[in-house]
Amino acid sequence: MPETKLLLDTHALLWWAVADRSLSRKVRRLIEDQGTSVFVSAATAWEIATKVRLGKLRWEHGGSLEAYCAEQRFAMLPVTFAHGERAGSWPQAPGGDSTASTSVTGSRPGVRRSGRPGQR
Numbered sequence: 541m542p543e544t545k546l547l548l549d550t551h552a553l554l555w556w557a558v559a560d561r562s563l564s565r566k567v568r569r570l571i572e573d574q575g576t577s578v579f580v581s582a583a584t585a586w587e588i589a590t591k592v593r594l595g596k597l598r599w600e601h602g603g604s605l606e607a608y609c610a611e612q613r614f615a616m617l618p619v620t621f622a623h624g625e626r627a628g629s630w631p632q633a634p635g636g637d638s639t640a641s642t643s644v645t646g647s648r649p650g651v652r653r654s655g656r657p658g659q660r
Contacts, residue, residue: 544576548614550584557601557608580609582619 546567548556555563556571570576585605591597601608609616
């Protein structure tokens with residue numbers, strides 16, 4: 541049977557980190573399965589770090605996101621120059637630039653903004 545590969549986007553990683561029910565049971569089982577290779581992109585780390593710096597998100601797992609991903613046995617994917625060029629050439633998202641569709645809003649369940657835990 542071929543190996544299962546799973547790429548977590550920013551929301552999926554955040555939901556996993558706080559055991560939020562927004563992450564489907566199926567995806568949760570895939571992440572837990574030792575036969576699944578789970579990947580996280582450096583773009584996700586960049587996005588989370590930016591939201592933390594802006595005060596729109598709190599990373600609640602003392603230490604770095606990189607350390608957390610390593611602890612979870614998630615493979616970390618780099619972003620290369622070629623990736624940047626390719627992503628920069630994508631058509632503009634409605635109402636904004638090409639990165640708008642991937643930004644964390646901080647308003648989804650399990651994503652904590654600054655303030656009280658669980659605040660939306």
